[in-house]
Amino acid sequence: MNIYFSCSITGGRNDQQIYQKMVEFMVARGHEVLTAHLSKADILEDERVISPLEVYQRDVKWVDQCDVLIAEVSTPSHGVGYEIALALLQEKPVLCCYQSGHTVSKMILGNTHPTLSLYAYQDAQDVLGELDRYLRALEISA
Ligand SMILES: O=c1[nH]c(=O)n([C@H]2C[C@H](O)[C@@H](COP(=O)(O)O)O2)cc1CO
Structure with missing residues (x-):
């Protein structure tokens, strides 16, 4: 499946390691993660050379193209x-994962x-297990 992985950049990168584990897991399962680069530790450096307009247009197009949006919202x-709302307005499946105990909007x-x-997950193993279950169920229903 084409997956849009959504994670905080400007909001803070404290959870970058879990973003990376989630993306690596989905890629290893054979999925196309359109936004895999967002999970990299040096994303701020990479995206610095791309204008806000280019980022917005690129990301909106990727939301349009994805089969499912997975967001880490801790x-x-x-x-x-914004990306979650865009995907929901298109009736796309959206899974929001967050570390148990974090305050979510x-x-x-x-x-x-x-x-x-x-x-709400406890640790990496827990969220990867949920990702596996969620994506398999979507594949079966597709
Ligand atoms: O440089 C960027 N590149 C980019 O693709 N985004 C998109 C993808 C992320 O899922 C989301 C992060 O938003 P924010 O920067 O407000 O935390 O926005 C956001 C930025 C920075 O705002």
Whole structure:
């Protein structure tokens, strides 16, 4: 499947290592992660040379192209919230994962959109297990 992986950049990079594990897991499962570069430790350096307009147009196109959007929402981020809303408005499946105990916006937690799923995880093994279950279920229903 074509996957849009959404994670905080400007919002903060404290969770970068878990972003990387999630992307590596999805790629290893044979998925195309359109935004795999967002999980890299040096993303700020790489994206510095791309204008805001180019980033916006590129990312909106990738949301349009994806089959599913996976978001890591432990760290609040304007961009991630925007991308989630874009995908939901297109009725695409969206999974928002966050570390248990982190404060997540009520605009995510209170959202009853039928294609939105939420998952609070304990550790990397836990979130990777959920990713596996979620993506397999989507593949079966496709
Ligand atoms: O340089 C960038 N490149 C980029 O693709 N984004 C997109 C993808 C991420 O899922 C999301 C992160 O938003 P934010 O920067 O507000 O945390 O926005 C965001 C930035 C920086 O705002």
